[in-house]
Amino acid sequence: VPPAVSKEVLTAKHASDIFTSGLFQRVFELLIREGIWEEQLAKVRDLYRERYLALSAALHQHLPETISFDLPAGGLNFWLRLPGKKDAFELYKEALQEGVVIAPGSAFSCTGGLSPYFRLTYASCSPEEIERGVTLLATAVRRLLGESPKPDYMPFV
Numbered sequence: 001v002p003p004a005v006s007k008e009v010l011t012a013k014h015a016s017d018i019f020t021s022g023l024f025q026r027v028f029e030l031l032i033r034e035g036i037w038e039e040q041l042a043k044v045r046d047l048y049r050e051r052y053l054a055l056s057a058a059l060h061q062h063l064p065e066t067i068s069f070d071l072p073a074g075g076l077n078f079w080l081r082l083p084g085k086k087d088a089f090e091l092y093k094e095a096l097q098e099g100v101v102i103a104p105g106s107a108f109s110c111t112g113g114l115s116p117y118f119r120l121t122y123a124s125c126s127p128e129e130i131e132r133g134v135t136l137l138a139t140a141v142r143r144l145l146g147e148s149p150k151p152d153y154m155p156f157v
Contacts (some may be wrong), residue, residue, distance in 0.1 A: 046078065054127035055120065058134035063141060076123040079105075081116050086144065088118035094140035100133050 001009045011019075030120075031037040055078060056071060065085040078125030082088055088104035095102050120135055142148040 016041065039045060048122070050127060051125065051130060053123040055134070056123045058131050059120075060140040062134050064138070064145065064147065067141060077119050077121045079117055079119050081099045082118070082141075083145070084116075084117055085114075087114045089114070091118060091140060091144050094144050095137055098136035098140050100136045100140065102137065 028037075031040060031142065059067075059069065059078065059080070063080075067080055067084075069078055071079040072078055075153070082091060088102070089105075089106050092102055092104045101120075103119040105117030105119070106112055107116060108119075
């Protein structure tokens with residue numbers, strides 16, 4: 001950091017996070033110093049663009065039209081909305097039966113009340129995993145919305 005602004009940068013850093021791992025700071029400095037940062041950033045953008053497009057396509061293809069969402073302008077998550085007064089925590093439980101984990105909107109609320117919203121992330125999933133996950137999620141959504149019957153389980157005794 002240029003000496004003329006070092007005090008301001010240090011103050012801003014302390015105000016924003018107080019402490020960052022020394023290892024991460026050294027790695028980041030090395031990436032910048034060696035000219036690797038721009039190349040790495042391009043790779044990461046390509047990776048997440050591919051996953052973003054895969055999730056967008058899978059949602060449009062597999063979910064009922066009654067599930068609404070806007071394409072995010074940034075970040076690594078999509079926020080979706082169930083129709084009517086459906087609660088996303090109920091979808092969370094249905095999705096778990098399919099082996100899919102979603103984040104119900106109530107998990108992000110300070111009141112913890114019912115919420116029709118839920119979040120899906122594409123940060124750590126391959127396009128193939130995204131396709132499979134959304135296919136399974138669509139099964140859970142249709143069950144929740146009453147568009148397909150709930151499984152009739154008969155335990156073996």
